[in-house]
């Protein structure tokens with residue numbers, strides 16, 4: 001029984017597929033993970049989206065304790081037609097008009113600041129960005145385990161193309177991110193997110209492309225970093241250190257125009273801002289062709305540069 | 321024709337510019353033999369294997385497997401070798417069968433062939449009944465067998481085993497040796513293995529190299545190495561109250577005689593089984609009566625002691641601890 005000397009060709013695609021399926025299987029086989037997968041966005045949407053209902057700040061009940069005298073004297077010069085002396089306006093009438101105007105103002109302030117009238121929609125899309133970011137960083141990092149547990153060395157001893165090992169991680173990150181984004185978007189719609197009337201299949205394609213771009217950039221850089229750091233915990237520490245700042249120095253939960261100048265300049269180079277903007281335009285905002293072009297160009301440049309660096313560094317490690 | 325399947329020439333690996341993990345190691349492995357690296361934790365065994373299996377590049381020196389250079393023809397090497405790493409690398413979240421199929425995919429073995437082979441291998445390592453269970457439910461011995469099966473999926477001509485029974489209990493270890501021997505017969509392979517268990521080297525290897533601090537100290541078959549120590553230890557006592565050291569020393573094959581404090585004689589001799597009757601004969605012909613006698617063969621532990629100045633046992637504890645730590649790490653891998 002010597003079936004030796006066979007010459008089956010290991011191929012990039014075959015290897016890539018096998019390694020990617022392994023990752024996805026691991027991920028989807030884990031019930032706790034699946035629970036987290038749905039629970040995490042639910043909690044965020046519930047807490048941040050629904051409880052931080054910024055629009056409600058402008059509702060009339062918030063005027064209750066504002067002292068308005070019963071009778072307000074107005075000098076006759078200020079009314080038309082002009083009269084001698086003073087006219088008196090009833091306080092309760094002022095109160096009513098104020099209340100009416102206030103909710104109109106609220107609506108336009110929300111629209112001017114967030115682009116949509118409800119904060120929930122704004123925030124739910126921001127959350128897609130946030131989760132896409134953490135998912136892709138962690139997927140890039142999962143190679144830490146493969147390295148530590150010897151799986152990586154074993155794979156390296158097979159004739160599978162080295163590229164398949166790297167791309168499987170990147171592809172896995174992108175697929176996970178897309179799947180998660182889909183789930184969050186569906187949940188958000190279920191909980192009252194208002195899609196713009198022009199939303200169609202092309203928008204979905206655009207959403208996936210934007211997510212794909214940021215995923216490959218982030219995951220390859222984290223892949224290289226995890227391969228090269230000598231300590232297992234290091235990449236985890238970095239992720240927890242940078243996710244919060246990255247999130248808040250972007251338009252994920254709050255518009256850039258409201259930020260202090262120094263923070264604005266950070267937000268303008270933060271790729272997360274461009275991802276979030278692209279996603280919002282593709283879902284809840286009216287689409288602005290030139291703005292979305294800028295978003296995609298920025299994401300494309302980010303993806304090319306970071307994945308190139310990441311892949312080169314990873315490659316060098318794998319052929320050390 | 322007996323050819324050298326593995327040839328290593330001055331193989332060296334230096335980590336971080338200063339740590340010489342493997343230090344100009346040269347050896348050759350003949351077709352069909354089981355060649356073992358025996359050495360304590362940190363001796364450089366895994367680093368050597370990693371260079372041979374093309375995972376690490378040598379800093380200096382070269383090696384070839386079946387004539388393929390491990391650096392320049394790495395891809396050819398990868399196709400003809402099988403690897404069973406020292407860790408359990410099978411994916412815990414997948415089943416045994418899925419794990420073997422994954423390995424097959426990495427070699428590009430056509431699905432149909434792979435399916436047949438996976439089932440056959442699972443049968444061979446007696447895991448057929450567990451093939452659809454997740455690996456996390458497997459015992460240590462079962463995992464080892466699964467690793468063996470994975471390493472054989474491409475029908476390798478040379479198999480690398482890195483500490484094949486690390487962390488297994490004594491019975492499971494012996495059973496694993498049987499599997500290894502059986503698989504070797506079945507697939508007609510040459511095997512390169514490492515171990516820090518002396519019994520394992522003794523039980524499995526045709527030839528061993530003792531390695532310490534990255535250097536090969538001595539190479540030979542276990543028998544040769546033991547014999548080279550100067551042979552067996554014979555302890556003898558006589559009834560009479562006389563010094564018979566000279567009488568014993570003149571017997572053929574005897575190399576050394578020491579009279580112990582309790583009056584017995586400790587004799588080092590080659591071919592103990594042959595020499596012992598000769599000594600008894602010599603003593604009796606001079607009128608002495610032998611009252612007590614024992615013959616012990618040297619173990620690889622004595623060999624190891626002789627060449628490194630320390631016993632292998634000293635290093636074992638830390639090794640098991642290290643392994644336990646790895647298992648904990650695995651468990652921690654909750655995401």
Ligand SMILES: Nc1ncnc2c1ncn2[C@@H]1O[C@H](COP(=O)(O)OP(=O)(O)O)[C@@H](O)[C@H]1O
Nearest residue numbers: 335339341359360361362363364365366367368
């Ligand atoms: N990737 C690495 N980087 C730095 N040092 C290493 C690396 N791998 C092994 N070493 C060191 O090389 C030496 C030999 O290790 P190893 O080959 O694993 O020994 P063994 O397998 O015989 O226990 C040890 O001192 C170990 O710490």
Ligand SMILES: [Mg+2]
Nearest residue numbers: 365366406483
């Ligand atoms: Mg080792």
